Every structure is written in structure tokens, then in C-alpha cells.
Amino acid sequence: xxxxxxxxxxxxxxxxxxxxxxSFRMLGLFMVLPVLGLYAADMPGxxxxxxxxxxxxxxLTQAMLQLPLGWLSDRIGRRPVVIGGLLLxxxxxxxxxxxxxxxxxxxxxxxxxxxxIAAALAALAADYTRDSQRTKAMAxxxxxxxxxxxxxxxxxxxxxxxxxLGAVFLFTACLGLIGLIIVLVALPAVPEHSPGAVQGExxxxxxxxGGLPVLYLSVxxxxxxxxxxxxxxxxxxxxxxxxxxxxxxxxxxxxxMLSIAPALFIMKKGRDAADPRLPIMVAIVPFSLGVVLVxxxxxxxxxxxxxxxxxxxxxxxxxLLPATVSRLAPGKxxxxxxxxxxxxQFLGIFVGGTAGGVTLGAGGASGVLLLxxxxxxxxxxxxxxxxxxxxxxxxxxx
Numbered sequence: 001x002x003x004x005x006x007x008x009x010x011x012x013x014x015x016x017x018x019x020x021x022x023s024f025r026m027l028g029l030f031m032v033l034p035v036l037g038l039y040a041a042d043m044p045g046x047x048x049x050x051x052x053x054x055x056x057x058x059x060l061t062q063a064m065l066q067l068p069l070g071w072l073s074d075r076i077g078r079r080p081v082v083i084g085g086l087l088l089x090x091x092x093x094x095x096x097x098x099x100x101x102x103x104x105x106x107x108x109x110x111x112x113x114x115x116x117i118a119a120a121l122a123a124l125a126a127d128y129t130r131d132s133q134r135t136k137a138m139a140x141x142x143x144x145x146x147x148x149x150x151x152x153x154x155x156x157x158x159x160x161x162x163x164x165l166g167a168v169f170l171f172t173a174c175l176g177l178i179g180l181i182i183v184l185v186a187l188p189a190v191p192e193h194s195p196g197a198v199q200g201e202x203x204x205x206x207x208x209x210g211g212l213p214v215l216y217l218s219v220x221x222x223x224x225x226x227x228x229x230x231x232x233x234x235x236x237x238x239x240x241x242x243x244x245x246x247x248x249x250x251x252x253x254x255x256x257m258l259s260i261a262p263a264l265f266i267m268k269k270g271r272d273a274a275d276p277r278l279p280i281m282v283a284i285v286p287f288s289l290g291v292v293l294v295x296x297x298x299x300x301x302x303x304x305x306x307x308x309x310x311x312x313x314x315x316x317x318x319x320l321l322p323a324t325v326s327r328l329a330p331g332k333x334x335x336x337x338x339x340x341x342x343x344x345q346f347l348g349i350f351v352g353g354t355a356g357g358v359t360l361g362a363g364g365a366s367g368v369l370l371l372x373x374x375x376x377x378x379x380x381x382x383x384x385x386x387x388x389x390x391x392x393x394x395x396x397x398x
Contacts, residue, residue, distance in 0.1 A: 007133055010188065014128035015137045017186050018121060019144035024179045025086075026145050028093065028172030029058070029112075030152030033226075034252065035160040035168060036105075038234040038245060044101040052357015054105045056227055059349025061113030066346060070119030070339020078127070081120045082183055089115030090176040097169035108169065113346065115176075119339035126326050126338075128188075138323035145318050149311075150260070153252040157234075161246040212328055212337065214382055216344035218280065219321050221379045222314070223345050224352025225291050228368055229310065231356045233294045233303075236365070241300050255304055259311035262286070266316040276324045277383055283320060284383070287313020288376045296369045 007015065037051050073081045089112050096108025122138075129137040159168050237243045243251065266283050286309040293306025325341050359367045 007129075007137075011129050011133060011137070014188050015125065015140050017182060017188065018125050018128070019141050021082075021179050021182045021187070022121060022141055023144045023148045024175045024182070025089070025117075027148040027152050027155075028175040030149050031156035031159070031168050031172065033156065033230040034153055034234050034248060035156045035165060035245075037231050038238065039160050039165040040102055040105060041235070043099075043105070046102045047357075048361035049354075049357045050102045050106070052227075052231055052353045052355070052360070054102055054109060054353075055231055055357070056350040056353020057106045057109035058113040059223070059227075059346040059351075059353065061110050062116045062118070062346030063343045063350060065114060065116035066119045066342035067339035069116050070123065070337075070342065073120035073123060078120045078124045079183065079187070082117045082124075083180065085115035085117035085120070086176055086180045086183065087115070088112070090173050090180070093169050093173035093176060097166045097173065099166075112172075116342070116346070118342040118345070122322055122326070122338040122342070138319065138326055141319075141322075149314065149318075150253075150256045153256055153311075154249045157245060157248040157252070161249075212325065212340070215321055215325050215328070216340055217382055218317070218379065219341060220344040220348035220351075221375055222287070222317050222321070223348035224355070225287075225372055225375060226314065227349055227352030228356035228359075228372055229291050229294045231353060231360065232365055232368060233307075236295075237303070241303065243300075251304065252307070255307035256311045258308045259315060262312045263315035266312070267319050276327065280317065280320055280324070281380070281383060283313050283316035284376075284379065285313075286310070287317060291372055291376070292369065295365060295372060 032055075036055050040046055040051060040054060069081050069085065092108045092111030092114065094108075095111055096105050099105045099108055125137050125141055155171075156168060159171060234245070234248060237248055237251070238245055263283075266279055269279055269282075290306045290308070290310025290313055293302050294310055297303035297306050322338070322341065325337060328337075355371065356368055359371050363370075
């Protein structure tokens, strides 16, 4: 491969280190998804509404802090923001692990969310790479997140079924400590930048131009619908289909593994697509079908098919969406743009968990399904109507 199409040694080291940091952090977060609604259901104070809040609480503080911390990382540097965020994440994990009621878990999840470093990490990945390699770097990191998702969906039920829900949060704290060690020991120095971005109109365009709001909406809906699906699915597997909780990890493992090949295919096609909307819309199709089948599948085989489709869409979109944002918003304000993206992502987690819990309590699974279908229709219409224009690098300082 020519130098223009491959990573330099410094880029490779930086991306592999960041991928490891993403993986350890997200592994702990994803482990909670398939177990919280099931294992916290009997805790004092647990209702569909409070379970939904517990699932989404992490996203509220994340959403509140992503943009200011992304902005702060543009001013004082990425590393201090990342270190402080990891310390809060670890503290919240210990609080949730020791909780004796659903309200303790909610408090711990809120504090976990104070570690809002996704924007700074995404901006770091862009800082370390050339423009020609940025989409590929985001895809590599997205793949590492996908691997974490695979492991977490399997490990979460396995740990919770043997050691309880508290052990899942303790495991999460340990993973946060590993992430902190990676930042302190292995993360290379950030490359020097040329002078700052042009001020004025183009600075605004970094955050709101080129179709970026559609991508913010996309990641909001992706994570909101994920929360709704995993609020319902674990209990439905146990009560509706008679699958013991200890066997959930086997079902998740099989379906995630079957989803990897089609997800990678979509990601590969998306890297070179002239219109960024096309691969995103292709990924939305299996995700949408998967959410519907997981929430309202009438048989085991339909639910299995739903999880395969769901994981295909999740893994593809988790790589495609941030990569597309990095293409549309290059330059020194990338941290701010990624802050908007991460804010939308975690706000989706909070709204999805909370709205899913309220809707489940009021209208059951059918009510949640109706809400999901309406959101999916909105997503498709907005993406189709709004073009995604890659910004001209000549207008920005890298």
C-alpha cells in the first residue's frame, strides 16, 4: 500500500491505543444493557419507569457535559479532560456496585455519566491522523467498540447470573482503572497543530453545517432505540420465551457473531461512498427490522433473527456515523463538533431509557413498539431529505 492509503507508524500506535481505551471503557458500559432491567427489577423502588431512568441516567449527565468538555478539550488539551472523566466514571461505578436500591444505581449512573470524554476521545483520534486516514481511523475505533459490544453482551449476563448485578459494576470500575493506566502510560503525545481555524462563518459550520444536525439526530435515535430494545428484550426472553437468564449470553454470542460479517461489509462500502447517506441508510434497514423483532417477536426464531439484524445495524452505524462527522467537520473545532455529536448520542440514551420505561408502564410492549416505529419513520425521512456535504478542507486549518 502507498503511504497515502496506509497509517504511518505513529498513527497506527495512536489509533490502536485509543481503540484499546475505547474498548475497555465501553465494555463496562455495554455490560449493563442486557442485565439491568432483569436483575434490578426486584430492588426496592424498582418500577418500569425507574428502571428506564436507571438505564438512561448515564446518558443525561453525558449529554449535559459532552459539548462543554469537547470545547474545553480544544482549549486545555484532550488528556486532562480524559483523565478527569475516567476518575468520575470509576467513582460512579463503585457507587452503583454498592447500591441497595434502584435509586442508588440511578445515582451511580448519573455520576458515571460525569465522565463525558467521548468527544475528547473522538477529537484525539482525528488529531492523530491525516485527513486521508481519518475515516479509516474512525472505522478502526468503531470496530473496537463493536468488539467491546460483542464481549459485553456475552459477559454481562454471565457475570450477573453468577455474581449478581453489583459485580457487573465492579467489573466496570476495574475496566475504567485499566483505561486510566492506558492514558497515563501508553497514550502518545498529541501532534503539533497549525494555527487555529478561521473564525466566523466557518467556525459555525463546524458545528451546524454540511448536514451535521442530521447525523446528530441519527446517533440520538440509534442509542435511544437501543435503550428501548434492551429495556424490554431481556425480560421478554425470560418470561415470554422461557430462556433462563444464565443462557442469554449464549444467544447474544451466536447472534452477534453472525452479525459481524454483514456489518463489516456495510462499513467497507461506506468508507468509499460518494454520498455518505447511502451506507447509513443501508445500515438503518437491518437495525430497524431488528429493533421491531426484538421488541415484538412472536417466536424464538424471529427474536434470534431480530438480534442478528439489530447487531448488524448497531456495529455498522457505530463506525459510520462518527466517521462521517469527522469528514464533514475537519479542523481545530472538531472537538466542539464531536461534542455536539456525543451530546446527541448520550441524550438519546437518557431519553430512550426514560421514554421507554414510561411507555412500557403505560402501554406495555405494544406501546413501545408504536413509539419505535414512529421514530424510525422520522429518521428515514430526515436522512433522505437532507444531503450530507463534505466540507472543503481548503476552508479550514487542520
